[in-house]
Amino acid sequence: MAKTVALTGNAACAQAMRQINPDVVAAYPITPQTTIVEEFATFVANGKVNTEFINVESEHSAMSACVGASAAGARVMTTTSSQGLALMWEILYIASSLRLPIVMHNVNRTLSGPINIHCDHSDSMGARDAGWIQLFCENAQEAYDTTIQAIRIAENKNVHLPVMILYDGFIISHAITRLELLEDEDVKKFVGDYKPEKYLLDIENPVAVGSFDGLHGFYFEHKKVQNEVIERSKDVIVKVGNEYGKLSGRSYGLFEEYKLDDAEVGIVVLGSTAGTAKLVVDQMRDNNKKVGLLKLRSFRPFPAKELFDSLKKLKALAVLDRSSSTGSFGGPLFGEIRSAFYDGKNSPKIIGYIYGLGGRDVSLNDIEKVCNDLSDIVKTGKIKKEIDYLGVRE
Amino acid sequence: MKWDIKNIKNWKYNQHLEGALIPEAGNAEYYKTGGWRTERPVIDKEKCTNCLFCWIFCPDTSVIVEDAKIKEFDYDHCKGCGVCAVECPKSAISMIDENEFKKQENT
DSSP: OOEEEEEEHHHHHHHHHHHHOOSEEEEOOOTTTHHHHHHHHHHHHTTSOOOEEEEOSSHHHHHHHHHHHHHHTOOEEEEEOHHHHHHTHHHHHHHHHTTOOOEEEEEEOOOOSSOOOSOOSHHHHHTTTSSOEEEEOSSHHHHHHHHHHHHHHHHOTTTOOOEEEEEETTTTTTSEEEEEEOOHHHHHHHHOOOOOSSOTTOTTSOOBOSOOOTTTTOHHHHHHHHHHHHHHHHHHHHHHHHHHHHHHSOOOOSEEEESOTTOSEEEEEOTTHHHHHHHHHHHHHHTTOOEEEEEEOEEESOOHHHHHHHHTTOSEEEEEESSOOTTSSSOHHHHHHHHHTTTOTTOOEEEEEEEOGGGOOOOHHHHHHHHHHHHHHHHHSOOSOSEEEESOOO | OOSOOTTGGGOOGGGSOGGGOBSSSSOGGGSOOGGGOSEEEEEOTTTOOOOOHHHHHOTTOOEEEETTEEEEEOTTTOOOOOHHHHHOTTOOEEEEEHHHHHHHHHO
16 A cells, blocks of 8 residues: 655655665765765664765765666665766766666756755756666656656666666655555565676676776777666666556556647756646646647657657647756757657747756746746747747846 | 677767766776887886886776786876886886887887
């Protein structure tokens, strides 16, 4: 039986980690992720888990310790935010290229500067090319559920890739909401035992990990494999999401479609803004405006074809980016969605908005403005501004 | 070597092991680094007292010892760093220019 509780997003994720009971956690505290580590350290201290908890001096060391432990054959988790993720940078690529199924929360916080501790997606967007699976969550329930699924996705024999679980700093991490926790036994059964195939502590079958590849040069070949594997992981993400649905009543896929079936115009968002946007969609629907929403869950792998199929019937589409890829043509999500539509016939007009940077609140009015802009585009057939800002003081 | 990599340069991208793993350990010795050397250590066994300082200090385990005595240098792996020559308390090791050595060897 599931248990209904009131928890912050961080506390919910700490509970998921307790239920998973990983072999090793190496983590360093940083706002707004700190309370996950704090709470999990309490579980370790009180003997609620068997985890070897490694106190490290930095996030660079945290991820390095995770790589070592995972290569040794352990089930490994960690958590970070913002500058912490930035400090892990070089090791993120090592983890994915060694195909280590490390699972990490990144509680989304902007990257300085100016120094700012609030939410946007610039931290994880910076790591979008690091070869990790990246799953965005709308609320604490999704963050909890995705943590449990991430273990199965990462360790699937057709995947073997690290997974980053992303949820919005403070908005999700620190707000207390109602959610359901699964029974400890059900989580234990769902994640199962970790049985690595080749690992350093298997002394009967010794292996060398992380060897130098520079003179013969097989780097290119390994990158092609990584691209194929992460593409393949789409099926696994959906399969695990469905299986989790049977257990919990909450199924997950690559994205969630909200009132898109008969929609004329649509919005694509990541993370907690989907909650605000759903409310606006409902209000628009009350006024007979055919607005729909697509909440993208899997940013990596990026489901370009699936998104195209889901959104191709729209007349106009707005892509909301909570990060600014400075110097590029629009935000990262905008660029990739527009690229997915390049070969489509009768594709919707696509516009991009940068919003919510450094924790700037996104209001119902902001989303309404987006819907009205989209209606104007449908009426006039013209785009006034391809890339615009929401909520910046102009 | 247990791992057959004779044809590795022609392997297709999906023939390599997952995560660039090598299915055996302790194989660094197959990778010969002696070609990096510009100077080679040469030992004068008359002066050598077999204190084994060179063996302790060598970062590439290229000083071969047998029965607690210096036998020879492993020139397949010695990079010619010269630490042994500096640390030798009896100055029994000299660093010889590799080209000079080869010229002498040829004549």
